Amino acid sequence: MKKGFLITNITASFFAVVSIGWLIYDFIAYGILRGKMLQLEPLTSLDEKLGLFIWLGVLVFLIFHIVSFLAIASQFQFFKKAGALRVIALLLAIVSCIFILDDIACLSDIGKEYQEGLEVEFEWRSLYRSSALHGLFFLVMLANLIQALYRRTEVKPGEAAVHDVTIFTLVHAVGVLCSGIGLFGAFAALIVQRSHPLLHITFPFLFILSLIPYGLLAGYWLIMKVKEKPENWYDEKQFRDISRAALLTMFTTIPLMALIYILTYNAPKNPMDILWFPVYLYWVIFCFSLGSLYFNWNN
Template identity: 30%
Template sequence: MKFINRLSTVLSIIMLCLIAGNILLLSDIKTAIQTGSAIQEWMSFTVAIFLIIIGLSHLFAILNSVKLFLHFRNDSLLRSATFVICFFSLFLLAVDVMMLSDIGHEYIAGYDTTDEWRIVFAGHAVHVVFALLLLFQCIAANRLISKNSELTTAVKDEALFLTVTQIGIVSAILGLICLFLLSGAGLPQKHLGGLYFLLCIVFILPYGLATGYWFFTKRKEYPADWYDEKQFADISLGAFVTLLSTIFIALVIYCLLTFRIIDINTSLWFPEYFMLSLLLFSGSTLYLSKRV
């Protein structure tokens, strides 16, 4: 475990260096495009290599997060946030590749590429955030490992139960933020529905994987034995709070729409409602679980 975590620490530092290098190279390429200068081939090749290494580092980071959980068997909001943002950052790496490809084609055709460059640099900002979170996670894990702090597993795998709720909270918050930002980005209406759906998939994926793993650990148990009494009470009350809250929020939004105080895109309604429900359920369940 020490070796894997130290390797992750090194990779997080390398990622920060590669991302910084990519930003500098991309800035030079952007300047060359704007001034009509020739773009040297080694710059494009280096950017591609850096993106590949960063992508592979993301995959290793996912493995490290899983290994840390299996080693310590404890819940960690930092680890949950790193896990979720890793998937988002990995998705943005794919977006970077597509945007850079579009920039290359549009540059040849003589079109403006300002919007594409904004997306690329925004994606790299998220990569920086992820690399920093990974570094902080590794530092925190190193401290626990050096102290031989192996925490005992709670009844009914409470650590996994709490981790799933934390991942749900982080996924929902980031999903809501990104959906709102996307809705105000001024993109053509015909593309928004697909983008909303894609973002939902990206943020639901880590939550779905965590939930799927939780179900996998319960595969040999009867459903009645999946929770202890407190967990069952917490989930039930959390679901009830979510039901009441979403009904009230839906009523408020309905009134605002009826009196035309606000205007919500129809393709945005369900993704936002889903993310909000996930946030309320996970948040209330986590609060009740942590309450003594």
């Protein structure tokens, strides 16, 4: 376990430094490109190369977020306790990961609207806000990684729990948060963007990005558990708790999906044509995770 902890945390530290450097580059490149694009001046080949590296930066940020989730999961498992900095880093990682969607949307819009000779000031502001959030996450995550690597020697063997609840709780807490954000996004898309022509393009990005944290942590938990016999994956109370949560999920999902089916039966080309599956998946994760946490803590 210590090897996995070291690999994920050192890799994340490397990407943290690279990402911070890339973000500084982004701010410099934004400064150069923004002035020219707002004045609708022609871009040189050097400017286009600057833009290309901004897009590469988005990919680097996405990789850093993925590595960060794995590093945070390994920290929770290694230290067996939450820690304020770790929890803040996790929350920021989730929000920052979803804001990568904002980066992609803004960069695409800036490129397209500049070519059409349109005003792109709003997109630039949005891009700066999103970059500031990424910057905050990068710094907090770097501090968290330094603290985790520095304190790794403080953990003495034999003190830790054999059947750990930390990852169980973490996966379900992140499940509640990610699916909650996803449900909010889906209903906002349904109400506010009912006639949005790009729903089928933008929503899949939100769908994927919002589920990355949960998917990674659940995958991490699964990898940890694969070594054990399936009957040891949960202790008997945890098994009872997830069984109750599963029952709750089934009893709430069926009426919800029936309601969606009835409401959209005579409404062809409804946004629900695209949203029904994300809503279903978010709802299942939300109910199951919230139920598991509730029954685990209160019974």
